[in-house]
């Protein structure tokens with residue numbers, strides 16, 4: 001059985017990622033890209049669906065893990081009755097057309113008997129590959145269909161009943177290394193690469209990026225870890241940003257709310273960019289702007305809310321029926337039907353991010369402005385229609401308040417771009433629409449008896465996305481309607497002190513079961529407290545939230561307050577973005593500086 005979600009650590013090369021368990025098992029690894037089929041899928045089934053274990057033979061009495069400072073190089077120290085070893089895991093950024101993962105065992109104390117077990121199952125835990133020993137006996141190749149994985153091992157490996165295993169022992173001061181390389185199966189088996197040099201390269205590359213972080217303040221280490229995690233989810237070659245490293249980690253243990261997040265949502269990517277910009281990083285924004293121009297090219301009516309990593313449009317959803325699912329949470333989904341949805345908010349998130357990018361120093365780009373004008377031309381014709389909204393409900397379209405507000409944001413940022421940066425466009429027309437949307441939302445999206453904005457026009461349900469209204473400047477934080485909305489959310493959407501997205505028992509999301517508290521929304525409440533001058537409340541909630549991170553500083557999407565564990569895809573960009581923004585906003589408020597962005 002897979003471990004608790006928080007017991008995994010992330011490694012990656014910015015083409016793909018792997019999840020390494022506290023027990024030394026890599027239980028999820030997609031090759032060669034974030035959204036490829038995994039060759040290790042034990043996370044979503046059993047160890048027979050593929051994994052790579054390196055662990056002591058005897059009982060582990062203590063485990064301590066950490067990232068090498070300012071890197072994504074994971075160190076796991078395991079102590080047994082006979083000694084302590086350190087397992088170093090990382091992936092090596094940027095070798096062309098290949099993916100490399102390295103594992104090194106170092107003896108720290110005593111002498112520890114160790115074992116390794118490799119179970120390759122390509123095609124999402126199903127296909128048993130053809131495994132052969134390398135001619136020099138120093139490793140193996142595993143081949144199935146288009147994929148080849150080569151393992152170089154200082155330990156002798158042998159085939160045993162559809163898996164590969166080896167035993168060894170490590171004394172203090174000794175090291176034993178393993179290297180994995182993926183390549184296309186028609187290619188020649190490559191030469192062995194240097195594992196130790198690879199670890200040094202990965203360390204150096206991550207440090208040189210992370211040490212440029214210009215952020216400061218009390219939460220700098222926490223913010224840095226989140227930024228490194230976001231960077232790991234950013235594809236180095238295309239600039240695309242995936243929402244999370246996994247598919248189908250459940251929003252309810254044993255439930256059906258399991259989705260594939262290994263794609264680029266315009267919303268999530270925009271939020272991620274805002275965090276990078278707020279923290280002072282610009283090159284990611286530049287790369288993503290180019291990604292966006294390519295992805296949305298064509299008829300503006302055909303814009304999708306999400307794309308594949310390189311801008312692919314077809315993300316058809318299917319279920320992997322041979323996988324049992326994480327703790328029996330079925331189905332395991334690949335692809336995402338949300339790609340077909342209408343979500344009006346993405347126009348606002350895009351226009352806002354590009355406006356903030358310009359303010360933050362990104363140079364004028366005529367093509368990018370033309371793309372924005374085309375998108376607004378489309379939004380003019382559809383903003384008044386219902387949509388599936390930020391939460392991608394599957395129970396039918398509604399007149400969501402948040403969606404309308406974000407349509408307002410789209411026109412507002414375009415108008416400001418003309419006013420502040422000298423772009424050209426139909427500004428009078430856009431001013432008229434901006435006012436029309438504002439009036440409509442205030443008239444139909446606010447319930448006077450509840451003294452609160454509501455989820456959708458005419459509804460009496462609440463929604464945590466309403467917390468974004470002040471953050472995007474729709475109304476000031478001291479507006480009585482916003483104070484009333486925050487009070488209503490505190491009253492109705494708090495569960496054990498954290499924020500739920502909406503009330504799932506309202507039954508209009510088209511799904512059965514329920515879900516955990518939504519971590520990003522909880523950080524948005526911190527933001528609202530900060531904006532409203534409720535400094536103590538902000539710090540108190542922020543403190544409780546960061547206590548939910550795992551020992552490596554990683555967050556999934558949601559938290560199950562009853563079982564006290566992380567749930568949902570992991571690690572998730574949305575949550576880490578919200579953490580970064582909340583910390584930077586609190587820091588700015590504390591020092592009397594304007595809020596970042």
Ligand SMILES: OC[C@H]1O[C@H](O[C@H]2O[C@H](CO)[C@@H](O)[C@H](O)[C@H]2O)[C@H](O)[C@@H](O)[C@@H]1O
Pocket residue numbers: 243259260261265267268336337338390391392393394574
């Ligand atoms: O809740 C139902 C929907 O859940 C997923 O969407 C959520 O994740 C997205 C990626 O982080 C985020 O952009 C969205 O706001 C969230 O609601 C899932 O991807 C959808 O298919 C599903 O309908």
